[in-house]
Amino acid sequence: MRLWVCLRHISQTFLEFAGPIMPQRPVQKPARPFFSSGPCAKRPGWTLNALDGALLGRSHRAAEGRARLKDVIDRSHALLGAPSDWKIGIVPASDTGAVEMILWALAGERPIDVLSFESFSGLWAQDLRDVLKLDNLTVHEAPYGELPDLARVDWSHDVVLTWNGTTSGVCLPGPDSIPAQHEGLVICDATSAAFAMDLPWERLDVVTWSWQKALGGEAAHGMIALSPRAVARLEQAAPRPLPKIFRLTNKKGLIDAIFSGDTINTPSMLCVEDALDGLRWADAIGGLKALKERSRRNLDVVARWVAETSWVEFLASDPTQRSTTSICLRITAPWFTAQAVDTQQKIVKRLTGLIADEGAGYDLASYRDAPPGLRIWGGATVEAEDIEALLPWLDWAYESVSMEYAA
Structure with a gap:
């Protein structure tokens, strides 16, 4: 028991001296980090x-x-x-x-x-x-x-x-x-x-x-x-x-x-x-049916991540009314929701700015009139693999800004 108390004291002392541990920065980035809801990403392979x-x-x-x-x-x-x-x-x-x-x-x-x-x-x-x-x-x-x-x-x-x-x-x-x-x-x-x-x-x-x-x-x-x-x-x-x-x-x-x-x-x-x-x-990829399937796949990728993530939820709570293209998310962490709206907007700008500075995702903030949050375009021109690569960056950026604002 005395050994455990001693080790805990040493650990706390180290953290106080070293400061908070920075979140681990992801390695893989989206091949095409373009998630704007208009103008939207060009089709895959476009030059x-x-x-x-x-x-x-x-x-x-x-x-x-x-x-x-x-x-x-x-x-x-x-x-x-x-x-x-x-x-x-x-x-x-x-x-x-x-x-x-x-x-x-x-x-x-x-x-x-x-x-x-x-x-x-x-x-x-x-x-x-x-x-x-x-x-x-x-x-x-x-x-x-x-x-x-x-x-x-x-x-x-x-x-x-x-x-x-x-x-x-x-x-x-x-x-x-x-x-x-x-x-x-x-x-x-x-x-x-x-x-x-x-x-x-x-x-x-x-x-x-x-x-x-x-x-x-x-x-x-x-x-x-x-x-x-x-x-x-x-x-x-x-x-x-x-x-x-x-x-x-x-x-x-x-x-x-x-x-x-x-x-x-x-x-x-x-x-x-x-x-x-x-x-x-x-037309070449299979027409409207293929476009819908690609867009649905993009929403499914985000939905799996949201289900496993504690700090974010869909803005549309009813799954039957949830868009497959303009995927809008709200930040639910108590420290965030306790902030004034203008502060929330600054936090979202900081969060999305960190990702943009890394070249890992652009235009991810919610629309200016919407509640402060995130928006990921999931239309058919976006690859599901790029959204999968984006999501760890969202977690990284969230952890980074929470260290700045949640203290």
Whole structure:
């Protein structure tokens, strides 16, 4: 007994003299440490050589330019499995522009319900309420990590929803989230769901996404898909003054040229070539089924780590509502949760900065409006092996910052 007490005293004395033991730094790093939720990682094997055939120095309105833009539309249509009678077009200003143009064109024709449960869905609600100043608007809100009560949605109204909350890691649990029959139009922002999740096209009327998300394309270009019901509503809607980049119709009805490659404004043909490269890659690996499997595998890797880790949990507590692409995590350690929000943000910045400084992972902090935490993009262009290599670095960085802040 005396020997044990003596040894403990020696050990404590050594620790007091030497200070805390620094956590062991991992050795292996992700081959591609790119985990941003937009612009997202390029497809595996991508190099600048993929853009060698870009139609540079040529007009996008030349026959060759239109053909490539139409190729993006046709490949997207086929890969996503959209119905043949839907119209798909390329529009300005990424997914944000695509959502805004349809809201400004259609909002107010019928009462509108909006699902607001993260930053961008909240933005659509804010625009409808504060900018368009609609008085027939119902906003169904939920905090980060949760979905609103879908039973309270009036599907006789137009409904605006985000299929996957890019900034919350919460997604609709499946096609039955939307009734098979509904009077209003369902307008779906699908920017971080398209090419990674099943979209119930038969229950939707407008779907939007961007090139910069699931297939790792370059920014600034959005896409919009319209059902026959949506086209009919657009053509019948009372005209509202709109800037040119928002106009989908003219006196003759829908501007069909937009949906065959004649874009509203000048697109980057370099970005077009990159979008085609991503679409060709997706086809080559097995199409939408393979993309979904890769994304699901990435979430599974994180889920196993979370189950074994004491200091972190998913922001989305319900597994049926958990995103496979924007994987959002919250830090649950008592010393962290006891901090003020601004201090929590500093801690997350320090934690993710340590990993970035090592070149082991970039862009891992949660979105600026979301609760302070972590976000790992798990879309199909990210390799599961790279996420596996990242996770020890998260543990290392957490242990490092806890020594600084938890004392």
